[in-house]
Amino acid sequence: MPSVVVGTDAFIALAKATSSKHGLPHMRLALVPHPLGGIPVDAARAKADGILDEVLRGLTTDPAPPAASGVTSPTLIDAPDDLDAFQVWAMEQEWSDGLPVLPPTEARVARILGRRTGDTLVATLMPLDGRATLHAIAVNAALAGAAPEHLPVIVAALRAVAKPEFNLNAIQCTTHPCTPLVIVNGPIATRLGVAGGPNALGNGHRANAVIGRAVRLTLQNVGGARPGREDRATLGHAGKFTYCLAENEAQSPWEPLHVERGFPRDASTVTVCGSEAPHNVNDHGSTTGETLMAAVAGTAATTGSNNIYLGGDPLVILGPEHAQTAASSGWSKQEFKRRFWDAARVPLEKFSADNIARFKLTHPERFEGAGPTALLPFASRPEDVMVIVAGGPGKHSAIVPTFGATRSVTEPIED
Amino acid sequence: MKLWSPFSDGQAKVARLAPRKPSLAGLTIGVLDNSKPNAGALMHRVAELLAARTGAAGVCGWSKPSAARPAEILDDVAKGADVVLTGSAD
Numbered sequence: 349m350p351s352v353v354v355g356t357d358a359f360i361a362l363a364k365a366t367s368s369k370h371g372l373p374h375m376r377l378a379l380v381p382h383p384l385g386g387i388p389v390d391a392a393r394a395k396a397d398g399i400l401d402e403v404l405r406g407l408t409t410d411p412a413p414p415a416a417s418g419v420t421s422p423t424l425i426d427a428p429d430d431l432d433a434f435q436v437w438a439m440e441q442e443w444s445d446g447l448p449v450l451p452p453t454e455a456r457v458a459r460i461l462g463r464r465t466g467d468t469l470v471a472t473l474m475p476l477d478g479r480a481t482l483h484a485i486a487v488n489a490a491l492a493g494a495a496p497e498h499l500p501v502i503v504a505a506l507r508a509v510a511k512p513e514f515n516l517n518a519i520q521c522t523t524h525p526c527t528p529l530v531i532v533n534g535p536i537a538t539r540l541g542v543a544g545g546p547n548a549l550g551n552g553h554r555a556n557a558v559i560g561r562a563v564r565l566t567l568q569n570v571g572g573a574r575p576g577r578e579d580r581a582t583l584g585h586a587g588k589f590t591y592c593l594a595e596n597e598a599q600s601p602w603e604p605l606h607v608e609r610g611f612p613r614d615a616s617t618v619t620v621c622g623s624e625a626p627h628n629v630n631d632h633g634s635t636t637g638e639t640l641m642a643a644v645a646g647t648a649a650t651t652g653s654n655n656i657y658l659g660g661d662p663l664v665i666l667g668p669e670h671a672q673t674a675a676s677s678g679w680s681k682q683e684f685k686r687r688f689w690d691a692a693r694v695p696l697e698k699f700s701a702d703n704i705a706r707f708k709l710t711h712p713e714r715f716e717g718a719g720p721t722a723l724l725p726f727a728s729r730p731e732d733v734m735v736i737v738a739g740g741p742g743k744h745s746a747i748v749p750t751f752g753a754t755r756s757v758t759e760p761i762e763d
Numbered sequence: 764m765k766l767w768s769p770f771s772d773g774q775a776k777v778a779r780l781a782p783r784k785p786s787l788a789g790l791t792i793g794v795l796d797n798s799k800p801n802a803g804a805l806m807h808r809v810a811e812l813l814a815a816r817t818g819a820a821g822v823c824g825w826s827k828p829s830a831a832r833p834a835e836i837l838d839d840v841a842k843g844a845d846v847v848l849t850g851s852a853d
Binding site: 349350351352353354355356358359362363370371372373374375376377378380382383384385386387389392393395396397399400403404406407408409410411413422423424425426427428429434443451452453454457478479480481483484487488490491515518522523565566569570580658706709710711751752753 | 766767768772783793801828829841844846853
């Protein structure tokens with residue numbers, strides 16, 4: 349049926365990428381000046397006059413069909429030999445994330461691939477529907493500075509983000525600051541040196557740095573999420589350079605994430621979450637699970653979170669000492685989740701009237717009929733709350749909200 | 764130096780757009796609202812103005828619950844309208 353896409357001019361790159369992905373690069377667009385949200389309804393309606401002719405033309409005149417584009421095979425390109433000149437060139441080519449990249453030479457890519465078959469298709473990545481073959485992933489791993497032994501983790505993470513429940517297209521293109529957080533479980537974490545102890549989400553760990561970065565560069569280069577174009581993040585966050593850690597299984601009082609999800613303890617897995625940056629929970633005073641929960645739940649229950657209205661499976665990363673405090677109250681991990689779900693709630697009256705009106709329309713199941721004192725949970729069900737133990741000595745934990753319209757995915761790592 | 768490009772092929776495919784209508788006279792203009800703020804307000808206004816200008820039979824609307832998910836009601840829209848306006852961004 350004849351259709352016209354109406355949007356704002358700030359989002360034209362995303363509209364073109366989405367229509368091209370569906371084989372319709374000639375889709376008819378009618379663009380009004382940004383923004384549409386956050387302005388009075390009358391101001392939005394007043395923008396209609398400016399696009400009326402364009403919409404009518406789009407519905408009543410056939411555009412010329414575009415030329416079909418052929419499939420191209422992997423390409424070798426001439427690049428500057430000088431490493432500093434190469435960095436400038438890599439930015440111009442839009443290969444880089446801004447930090448220096450290592451050249452994906454034939455020898456380095458071959459070393460990363462080893463005996464694997466390069467044209468094996470691992471996943472197609474949105475928004476471009478780009479073909480993430482082992483070769484394409486190895487090239488991005490080479491750019492990121494990864495070693496051959498990191499490739500199986502990177503591949504498993506990319507297989508995971510492509511699962512429908514992860515909702516990669518939205519994660520890649522949303523204005524919300526989210527990116528795949530890669531959680532590594534099982535013996536491979538120790539073998540590769542994926543840190544789950546002190547400063548696990550910070551600097552200083554090569555495996556964490558290059559695995560997360562290779563995933564991000566593949567999503568940018570193969571998935572086609574270019575910052576400020578298809579990737580519409582308003583602010584983004586620092587984890588979009590790299591966002592990877594191991595669970596500190598040795599210091600957890602509870603079963604690790606992959607065991608919860610049905611894998612044997614000696615299996616190695618990655619779990620990906622469409623995550624915001626971590627927000628710290630400082631609690632140096634509590635000596636029981638009950639008192640600790642006030643700080644953990646209080647940090648999570650905020651009005652500006654996606655999870656509070658979209659649901660999803662937000663993550664609590666407990667530092668080992670906080671986890672021991674909770675366990676010392678006799679709590680299992682399930683009990684911690686139940687108590688967190690019960691405590692991490694926001695009274696409806698904390699939201700603005702504008703937002704309540706909007707949420708009642710978009711999410712009536714949560715907001716319709718709720719009075720001012722109704723308590724809205726941070727996750728829809730206790731079992732939706734994810735809990736892992738990570739970090740080193742100290743009295744800190746972290747809340748990691750997600751995009752909301754996404755589900756974490758756990759995949760086995762095939763060595 | 765010679766380097767492998769980190770880009771990969773998209774799924775190469777090109778589809779035809781549906782044939783356009785010679786005029787909107789007597790047709791139903793559909794609006795598929797993606798639930799972003801003011802998306803419906805703008806597109807319904809465009810549809811009303813278009814109907815007044817072209818003699819379209821009327822305007823009808825659908826909305827999907829979240830912009831973050833693909834629409835599951837496209838068959839209904841196709842049955843209920845002759846042409847459709849959709850999209851929107853923040």
